[in-house]
Amino acid sequence: MSRSTLRSVAVPLAAVILGLLIGALLIVSQGASPVTAYSSLIQGGLGDGDALLRTLQKATPLIFGGLAVAFAFKAGLFNIGGQGQLLVGAVFAAAVGFGVDGLPTFIHLPAALIAGALAGAIWGGIAGALKATTGAHEVIVTIMLNFVAGNLTDWLSANPWKDNSGNNIVARTPLVEDSATIPTLGAVPVGFLLAVITAIGCWMILERSTYGFEVRSVGQNRNAAHYAGIKVGWTMASTMAVAGTLAALGGAVESLGVDGRFEAGVNVGLGFEGITIALLARANPLGVIPAALLVGLMEAGASRMQFKAGVAPELIDVIQALILFFVAAPMIVRWLLRMRQGDSEQLRLGAGWGNS
Amino acid sequence: MTDLLLAARNVTKQFPGVLANDDVSVELKPGRILALLGENGAGKSTLVNVLFGMYRPDGGQIIIKDEVVDLRGPDDAISRGIGMVHQHFQLVPPMRVVENIVLGAEPTKRGLVDLDEARLRVVELSTKYGLEVDPDALVEDLPVGMQQRVEILKALYRNADVLILDEPTGVLTPQEADHLLRVLRGLTETGVGIVFITHKLREVLAIADDIVVLREGRVVGTTTPDQATESGLAEMMVGRSVVLRVEKQAAQPGDVVLQVDDLKVNDDRGQLAVDGVSLQVRAGEIVGVAGVEGNGQRELVEAITGLRHASSGAMAIGGKPLTNSSTRQIAANGVGHIPEDREKHGIIAAYSLAENSVLNRYHRTPFSSRGIMHREVIYEHAQSVVEEFDVRTPSVTVAASSLSGGNKQKLIVGREFSENIKLLVAAQPTRGIDIGAIEFIHRRIVEQRDKGAAVLLVSAELDEILSLADRVAVLYDGKLVDVLDANVATRERVGLLMAGITD
Ligand SMILES: Nc1ncnc2c1ncn2[C@@H]1O[C@H](COP(=O)(O)OP(=O)(O)OP(=O)(O)O)[C@@H](O)[C@H]1O
Numbered sequence: 053m054s055r056s057t058l059r060s061v062a063v064p065l066a067a068v069i070l071g072l073l074i075g076a077l078l079i080v081s082q083g084a085s086p087v088t089a090y091s092s093l094i095q096g097g098l099g100d101g102d103a104l105l106r107t108l109q110k111a112t113p114l115i116f117g118g119l120a121v122a123f124a125f126k127a128g129l130f131n132i133g134g135q136g137q138l139l140v141g142a143v144f145a146a147a148v149g150f151g152v153d154g155l156p157t158f159i160h161l162p163a164a165l166i167a168g169a170l171a172g173a174i175w176g177g178i179a180g181a182l183k184a185t186t187g188a189h190e191v192i193v194t195i196m197l198n199f200v201a202g203n204l205t206d207w208l209s210a211n212p213w214k215d216n217s218g219n220n221i222v223a224r225t226p227l228v229e230d231s232a233t234i235p236t237l238g239a240v241p242v243g244f245l246l247a248v249i250t251a252i253g254c255w256m257i258l259e260r261s262t263y264g265f266e267v268r269s270v271g272q273n274r275n276a277a278h279y280a281g282i283k284v285g286w287t288m289a290s291t292m293a294v295a296g297t298l299a300a301l302g303g304a305v306e307s308l309g310v311d312g313r314f315e316a317g318v319n320v321g322l323g324f325e326g327i328t329i330a331l332l333a334r335a336n337p338l339g340v341i342p343a344a345l346l347v348g349l350m351e352a353g354a355s356r357m358q359f360k361a362g363v364a365p366e367l368i369d370v371i372q373a374l375i376l377f378f379v380a381a382p383m384i385v386r387w388l389l390r391m392r393q394g395d396s397e398q399l400r401l402g403a404g405w406g407n408s
Numbered sequence: 409m410t411d412l413l414l415a416a417r418n419v420t421k422q423f424p425g426v427l428a429n430d431d432v433s434v435e436l437k438p439g440r441i442l443a444l445l446g447e448n449g450a451g452k453s454t455l456v457n458v459l460f461g462m463y464r465p466d467g468g469q470i471i472i473k474d475e476v477v478d479l480r481g482p483d484d485a486i487s488r489g490i491g492m493v494h495q496h497f498q499l500v501p502p503m504r505v506v507e508n509i510v511l512g513a514e515p516t517k518r519g520l521v522d523l524d525e526a527r528l529r530v531v532e533l534s535t536k537y538g539l540e541v542d543p544d545a546l547v548e549d550l551p552v553g554m555q556q557r558v559e560i561l562k563a564l565y566r567n568a569d570v571l572i573l574d575e576p577t578g579v580l581t582p583q584e585a586d587h588l589l590r591v592l593r594g595l596t597e598t599g600v601g602i603v604f605i606t607h608k609l610r611e612v613l614a615i616a617d618d619i620v621v622l623r624e625g626r627v628v629g630t631t632t633p634d635q636a637t638e639s640g641l642a643e644m645m646v647g648r649s650v651v652l653r654v655e656k657q658a659a660q661p662g663d664v665v666l667q668v669d670d671l672k673v674n675d676d677r678g679q680l681a682v683d684g685v686s687l688q689v690r691a692g693e694i695v696g697v698a699g700v701e702g703n704g705q706r707e708l709v710e711a712i713t714g715l716r717h718a719s720s721g722a723m724a725i726g727g728k729p730l731t732n733s734s735t736r737q738i739a740a741n742g743v744g745h746i747p748e749d750r751e752k753h754g755i756i757a758a759y760s761l762a763e764n765s766v767l768n769r770y771h772r773t774p775f776s777s778r779g780i781m782h783r784e785v786i787y788e789h790a791q792s793v794v795e796e797f798d799v800r801t802p803s804v805t806v807a808a809s810s811l812s813g814g815n816k817q818k819l820i821v822g823r824e825f826s827e828n829i830k831l832l833v834a835a836q837p838t839r840g841i842d843i844g845a846i847e848f849i850h851r852r853i854v855e856q857r858d859k860g861a862a863v864l865l866v867s868a869e870l871d872e873i874l875s876l877a878d879r880v881a882v883l884y885d886g887k888l889v890d891v892l893d894a895n896v897a898t899r900e901r902v903g904l905l906m907a908g909i910t911d
């Protein structure tokens with residue numbers, strides 16, 4: 053590993069360790085043993101095939117959500133709309149999943165995924181297009197679109213697309229057809245593989261393609277991008293559409309591979325975790341994979357930790373918040389590590405704030 | 409009474425792959441002006457940044473007021489009475505002048521900022537030193553020269569008795585520069601010491617008390633104005649003799665390449681900045697645009713290169729109408745553009761030199777095909793630009809932000825010259841560049857002309873225009889007041905036109 057990669061992982065790594073250490077103090081203060089707690093956490097997340105499956109399933113939408121934030125960030129855009137994009141992706145994928153039958157898997161499954169992805173592209177693209185044409189700040193617009201998506205998907209799953217089997221009263225769609233279900237290979241869900249491939253694809257696009265060059269140029273210096281002949285507005289709009297697609301794929305995989313349907317309320321909050329993941333990954337698409345695995349593992353093992361060590365599962369949220377705090381405040385970590393600040397490794401997620 | 413205001417003793421500063429300062433010692437005494445000279449990348453900015461606490465030296469000592477200090481950062485330097493005016497101003501544009509000046513050192517009354525008190529002190533300071541500026545104007549509305557005054561006032565407000573200025577005259581009109589030099593002289597009479605970086609030897613001879621010349625990080629000479637000459641200093645800087653005059657044959661103009669008709673362009677605030685300009689530039693000639701900065705040059709260049717919309721009029725290149733076309737379309741018609749503001753338009757600081765070397769060409773073969781960038785080709789291209797234009801850098805993979813100011817400029821010039829162009833629009837092409845490199849770039853501009861390119865040269869340096877241009881167009885208040893042939897364009901005549909005096 054080169055020195056610069058080493059330096060760029062130093063802060064997130066230190067943040068994780070610090071978070072776990074403070075978590076250990078909290079566990080002690082509860083009168084429990086941190087060793088038992090953490091070992092059962094790992095057991096619950098990695099101990100056997102089931103545990104691993106749970107971790108990978110939890111990590112999957114986190115990867116997509118993290119990518120949705122990280123990709124937009126490369127263009128200097130702060131995508132808070134992962135939640136809404138994920139919801140529309142989930143409901144439209146489910147709709148195609150249960151609404152059509154008689155198709156072979158190799159057509160039905162991709163069709164359902166594409167339906168979800170398109171819905172997300174539109175959802176993200178609206179925010180991007182408004183930014184490009186009117187200057188409306190993407191943070192505000194994506195937050196508002198989250199509410200719209202929440203209500204829209206509630207309504208869709210309670211009215212036209214409601215599951216009317218038996219005497220169901222829950223706002224949910226029917227189960228998707230087998231031909232639209234994402235399979236699992238042993239302990240590895242195919243959705244997870246899709247997420248990993250997508251992350252690698254994002255990295256390749258950003259680092260190796262002319263489109264990625266345009267996205268990064270717009271993110272780094274809009275004036276210079278304009279000078280270079282890049283269509284700044286179009287690049288921002290399309291980047292948001294890509295970001296929306298990424299988050300929506302996470303939702304589609306939830307519907308088609310984990311829940312088997314769309315159910316209102318099930319995915320609430322999941323979209324926001326993408327921000328945590330992207331921060332932890334320092335907006336690097338490849339870094340999103342380990343970051344999501346770590347958080348996925350903690351969430352998958354939380355109940356076993358509660359059961360074995362008697363530690364409330366909310367502790368996991370506290371540790372996550374601590375890690376995020378240390379990543380977002382790298383000054384503290386640098387000070388603890390006695391690191392000198394180099395400007396190359398600075399990441400300012402707030403860079404999009406305030407400048408239109 | 410302090411003897412030494414500020415000094416570096418055997419200061420060494422290493423960057424990855426570059427020894428930027430190598431055993432450098434300089435001294436500043438009260439009431440004196442120390443000029444730092446040297447080629448691009450010689451280590452001048454690095455040295456003053458070390459003195460200001462921005463960089464920690466790897467070896468050697470810093471002395472402030474006879475005391476060896478270990479600076480923890482710029483705050484530390486400021487509290488010890490050091491003020492610095494960076495080439496890139498550190499102001500808050502939407503705030504008022506007085507607010508900017510007191511920011512971080514606000515006088516308070518019952519816990520609230522006492523702006524009236526602040527305003528009084530600012531007015532007092534500015535009249536005392538001849539730095540008049542409206543304390544209630546918004547910084548974003550001020551021209552560059554005024555913003556620089558605000559920066560100087562900021563330092564004086566904090567009772568600086570050392571003022572460091574890194575290429576302060578690079579962005580000023582000659583008149584503003586002269587005024588600044590007088591202000592600095594005035595300051596020394598109150599005991600302030602000044603460290604001053606510039607590439608203009610005339611200024612050094614006019615104002616400095618001591619001159620230190622750096623080359624490749626080392627002090628290669630120390631002298632005083634009465635013992636030095638421009639050519640002697642130039643030779644000391646670059647290690648060879650420099651031809652200050654451009655050798656060129658008479659132009660042989662061909663077909664019209666750039667045709668501008670009755671062009672009207674607004675500035676950022678929506679005011680008419682270019683007011684019906686008509687202009688032709690032919691193949692094989694250099695047309696210089698002279699004018700006091702702020703008379704529409706920027707808007708004219710931006711409209712021609714596609715960065716800005718023209719509100720009316722027409723523009724064509726090689727006979728092809730391109731009014732209000734995109735920057736991409738205009739570049740595709742064989743236009744090279746050296747932008748006036750290199751940090752704003754010319755480079756992306758976080759990108760490597762390699763990426764910057766194809767900033768406006770990445771989408772074309774051989775740098776990319778079918779949407780995929782070809783990194784090896786880009787590296788080779790960057791390597792050749794760096795070699796040909798003598799960009800001082802350890803490698804083409806480092807970020808452009810690590811280049812010295814003049815080397816950034818050389819990279820941009822090299823990029824724009826790296827392919828055949830029909831029209832070169834060069835705005836302040838040699839800003840911040842050392843005289844050795846100016847000589848080189850001037851030769852290359854003439855070479856482009858002789859190869860048949862049309863050149864539109866905009867410069868705040870009248871000397872640059874007079875020595876390069878075959879015809880001189882003078883802009884005043886957005887209007888083209890006259891176009892003179894080079895043989896009748898004397899300094900006096902152009903100077904009068906620039907002031908709007910036409911008869
Ligand atoms: N932050 C940095 N990281 C790496 N290298 C740097 C950095 N700053 C400067 N350098 C290198 O140190 C050398 C000296 O740079 P410096 O900016 O001091 O030159 P300078 O004399 O001010 O030149 P100029 O006249 O072009 O402004 C250059 O080779 C430059 O590439």
Ligand SMILES: [Mg+2]
Pocket residue numbers: 452453454574812813814
């Ligand atoms: Mg410099």
